[in-house]
Amino acid sequence: MVFWKRLFTPDPVTLPPGLPNNAEEVELPMGRNGNSRLFFSAERDIDLYELEELCDAVGWARRPIRKVKKAIEHSFLVVTLWELRGNRRRLMGFARATSDHAFNATVWDVVIHPSLQNKGLGKALMEYMIRKLRNADISNITLFADPQVVNFYRRLGFVLDPEGIKGMFWYPD
Amino acid sequence: MVFWKRLFTPDPVTLPPGLPNNAEEVELPMGRNGNSRLFFSAERDIDLYELEELCDAVGWARRPIRKVKKAIEHSFLVVTLWELRGNRRRLMGFARATSDHAFNATVWDVVIHPSLQNKGLGKALMEYMIRKLRNADISNITLFADPQVVNFYRRLGFVLDPEGIKGMFWYPD
Numbered sequence: 001m002v003f004w005k006r007l008f009t010p011d012p013v014t015l016p017p018g019l020p021n022n023a024e025e026v027e028l029p030m031g032r033n034g035n036s037r038l039f040f041s042a043e044r045d046i047d048l049y050e051l052e053e054l055c056d057a058v059g060w061a062r063r064p065i066r067k068v069k070k071a072i073e074h075s076f077l078v079v080t081l082w083e084l085r086g087n088r089r090r091l092m093g094f095a096r097a098t099s100d101h102a103f104n105a106t107v108w109d110v111v112i113h114p115s116l117q118n119k120g121l122g123k124a125l126m127e128y129m130i131r132k133l134r135n136a137d138i139s140n141i142t143l144f145a146d147p148q149v150v151n152f153y154r155r156l157g158f159v160l161d162p163e164g165i166k167g168m169f170w171y172p173d
Numbered sequence: 174m175v176f177w178k179r180l181f182t183p184d185p186v187t188l189p190p191g192l193p194n195n196a197e198e199v200e201l202p203m204g205r206n207g208n209s210r211l212f213f214s215a216e217r218d219i220d221l222y223e224l225e226e227l228c229d230a231v232g233w234a235r236r237p238i239r240k241v242k243k244a245i246e247h248s249f250l251v252v253t254l255w256e257l258r259g260n261r262r263r264l265m266g267f268a269r270a271t272s273d274h275a276f277n278a279t280v281w282d283v284v285i286h287p288s289l290q291n292k293g294l295g296k297a298l299m300e301y302m303i304r305k306l307r308n309a310d311i312s313n314i315t316l317f318a319d320p321q322v323v324n325f326y327r328r329l330g331f332v333l334d335p336e337g338i339k340g341m342f343w344y345p346d
Contacts, residue, residue: 159342169335
């Protein structure tokens with residue numbers, strides 16, 4: 001019986017060492033990215049200084065590491081993009097979503113390293129996130145888009161102000 | 174020492190029986206609501222069938238109780254409005270917020286029973302929620318407003334599309 005079970009159970013995909021569990025290799029529309037390989041992951045064991053370096057690279061305002069740690073812990077889903085060269089992995093993309101685990105999710109902090117932008121990876125990372133949220137039975141995925149990325153999200157199927165619903169913000173004085 | 178401590182510690186407010194802990198009596202701008210008293214609470218021990226009755230009263234589409242329970246459990250903050258007549262309390266308002274516990278909160282499902290609408294209670298409930306979120310050091314409070322309540326939220330200090338940031342939605346096909 002063991003023999004038959006082994007025969008018909010597909011081998012788990014063998015990941016290169018150093019990657020998070022359950023990482024998925026990215027199929028790039030334009031093929032391999034030089035001699036590196038790219039992986040998505042939904043594990044949240046992220047070096048927060050590496051994340052800060054990524055956010056610095058796109059010019060985001062710095063945030064206290066302590067609060068970033070708390071935000072990641074209390075996000076429903078955290079997705080990451082990793083570049084692997086030899087045995088060295090590097091964090092190249094990130095996004096997270098808060099959620100009530102039932103109806104709604106809201107996407108925050110979507111970032112791709114400048115050296116990998118315009119290769120379809122932002123789209124692929126968001127599609128990976130949408131797939132994970134749909135698998136968790138979340139049907140209403142929302143976000144707040146800066147003007148320059150509205151068309152990016154539109155191409156992913158996000159709708160602007162559906163039925164006149166408006167995004168609103170409250171900030172302290 | 175005990176004597177002095179007792180002398181200078183204010184008595185806790187005595188709540189009528191049957192109310193959630195830490196409930197706060199609402200000061201209505203137009204005075205008492207007949208012979209009933211109104212209270213806000215941030216406890217989440219809500220009878221889900223009573224909540225369904227409240228949502229029915231404003232004509233919302235029914236949602237599975239199991240999912241509502243999960244959504245309440247995984248909301249960061251749940252605020253409620255209670256009407257007390259004699260010893261009987263009744264759920265008359267509700268709102269909840271998801272959050273990463275650090276930077277952002279998003280408000281969902283704001284409802285006031287029709288019999289108590291247009292008395293400033295929606296505004297007071299939202300102010301109560303904003304105060305609770307600010308106390309938890311959340312600085313970015315967001316929501317998605319239906320067209321008919323955009324001005325209501327504007328009067329509370331919410332800003333529409335600040336710097337062109339747009340609310341967007343993704344729904345399954």
